[in-house]
Amino acid sequence: MSYPALHDLILEPLVRSALMEDLGANGDITTLTVIPAAATYSARLNAREDAVISGLQVAELAFRLVDPKLDIITHFHDGQHCAKGDALMEIQGSAASILSAERVALNFVGRLAGIATLTAALVAETRGTKTRITCTRKTTPGLRIVEKQAVLHGGGFNHRFSLSDAILIKDNHIAAAGGVRAVLETAKTRASHMMKIEIEVDQLDQLAEVLEVGGADVVLLDNMSPNELQEAVAMADGQLVTEASGSVSHDTVAAIAATGVDYISSGALTHSYRSVDVGLDF
Template identity: 55%
Template structure:
């Protein structure tokens, strides 16, 4: 039975998604010939131990995915997490230990590290943004600008970094953007059609780029307004105009240098595509323990 925590306090990454992603990743890496290097150099039956070390400080995410990479090759591999997903780690610290068949550890190493490093990088960048807006009402959220096939993993990593998730896909909310407005013939017809189409459980958000567009949108029932590429002074005016009638979301032009000023405008949410499409990996390594004798 795995002892790896697979969730933060309030979010779970389904194991069925992990299993499918690991199967695809291993199939890509092994091809039709398998691990030529390990098969050629390491005798079958060799046992090894190794540690996942953080070479830079950051936030960990994806331990259960890394574990699954080894268990897909050999279920008897022992994976021991030393921290939970969402934990901050210092450079030089150890996040997990793994022990078992050297063949399984070597063959699964890159797949495990690819997921763990990528997800931890997203969690680390997210935490930087979250820390910068501390003390304001703003919450940091992600977008749909994710790697195809990895959205659930990347959004999970955002949660590990202290952020929150925007809609997961086109299916779970209505977000009327500029091109929808043009195609529908304007803000009023777009919102009217959306309200007629949506069920009572579906939220409706609309994107606006000016205070005039915002005023037009607020004439209709709307749950949230996306304030696109507005500078902080205009954002403050927009928040005052909304006056609590809808959730306010700032988007566009957000960076580590600008996020604090945006948050101080009083918006409820700040959505940042860079959390998932531009986060650098967290440098982690799998280091084998030398065998005595």
């Protein structure tokens, strides 16, 4: 499956900031000291393990920001599966430029491919069901847009990008507003007709109250057992989109999906992944 690429205008501030952090005030002093300015090389960005790739667009931008004259050929697209030993990208040109962009490029690819690979593993556990895997806002500050893109590359779906995307009423909102009925009635009164309303519940009697009051579009079923989730789906009976959250792992996701929920949200996709091993070889 192909995925729409983010525009470079969106990505450039993130990549430029990472390069500025790495180059510091004096630039790559090791390369400036030991590599002749005229030296040219060909390098390959290689996968050192099987993975679902993400971050190649970002890596290419890192190399081009350092040196627009570099010749870059990508052999894979973000969202594709690769095998250990596959060459993901080839870069030719100034050796100094390649070396100066290397770490930033690898940092992005390793981490984003880690997110995509973990997402793909959870998605695989839901095959045969209608359930979709989605991420949360538990992302690295400043990198949300690329981390959520990596979730898409792994076959998942995106939840809110920010607090301004939708109304998501959590347990603390309910407590502060005076209960399920009070918070939903207020939300119904004040929300735009274009704005979705989701409410979190952790007990079936709360769900019953949500259904009685009305006004919600989605219900977040938090930390419920598979039996409770199955009962919640039956209670909702298509009136609400159902989303399960809490204690989601490779070991539990199949059982959660089997309950019939529409979505499973997992913060682990963007905070507990393992970076994929990728390397740049001259």
